[in-house]
Amino acid sequence: MKYRILAVLALAFIAIQFIRSNRSVPVVDAAQDLCTTLRAPSEVRTLLRAACYDCHSYQTHYPWYGQVAPISWWLDHHVKEAREHINFSVFGSMPPHEQTEALEACSEVVLDGEMPLRSYTWIHAEARLTAEQRRSLAAWFSDQARTGGAVGRAQESNK
Numbered sequence: 808m809k810y811r812i813l814a815v816l817a818l819a820f821i822a823i824q825f826i827r828s829n830r831s832v833p834v835v836d837a838a839q840d841l842c843t844t845l846r847a848p849s850e851v852r853t854l855l856r857a858a859c860y861d862c863h864s865y866q867t868h869y870p871w872y873g874q875v876a877p878i879s880w881w882l883d884h885h886v887k888e889a890r891e892h893i894n895f896s897v898f899g900s901m902p903p904h905e906q907t908e909a910l911e912a913c914s915e916v917v918l919d920g921e922m923p924l925r926s927y928t929w930i931h932a933e934a935r936l937t938a939e940q941r942r943s944l945a946a947w948f949s950d951q952a953r954t955g956g957a958v959g960r961a962q963e964s965n966k
């Protein structure tokens with residue numbers, strides 16, 4: 808009896824592997840990326856790439872176990888939901904008031920430690936932000952929200 812249950816579970820596990828994820832992403836204009844649009848300094852880019860881009864952009868790097876159902880479904884669900892909230896890859900094409908709201912929300916969740924998700928930092932050590940990194944990233948986001956990205960643009964044109 809015990810073996811029959813195990814056999815059924817093993818077959819079910821194999822069967823669900825045939826339900827493949829659709830991970831294709833649309834072709835987007837790289838100039839609309841948040842880091843590009845806001846001329847993010849390289850420290851900011853590094854933090855965002857390590858801590859946010861896997862979920863909140865079209866540049867998701869999936870781990871090998873991310874191909875294995877049902878983990879793959881769980882990852883796909885997170886990524887889909889995250890992109891629906893804010894997708895850094897298309898930031899520049901959002902209306903200005905939505906950009907401001909998104910930047911304010913980012914500042915808040917980073918400062919509060921809500922983002923990146925704990926289930927993510929548990930596995931991705933490089934995404935764990937120190938208190939100092941949280942403060943500086945949150946400050947950058949709120950500066951950008953306040954000035955509509957003008958700070959980054961002005962710094963860029965002074966170079």
Ligand code: HEC
Nearest residue numbers: 858859862863885888889892912913916917922923924927
């Ligand atoms: C593991 C995937 C993942 C990572 C990494 C991640 N997020 Fe999220 N994020 C989500 C999901 C899923 C949601 C929507 C559900 C929720 O709020 O928990 C979300 C929601 C948000 C929201 C909307 C919150 C609200 O209240 O409307 C903001 C803003 C946000 N994330 C910013 C960030 C920033 C900034 C980073 C990097 C520092 C980040 N996220 C990293 C998955 C992620």
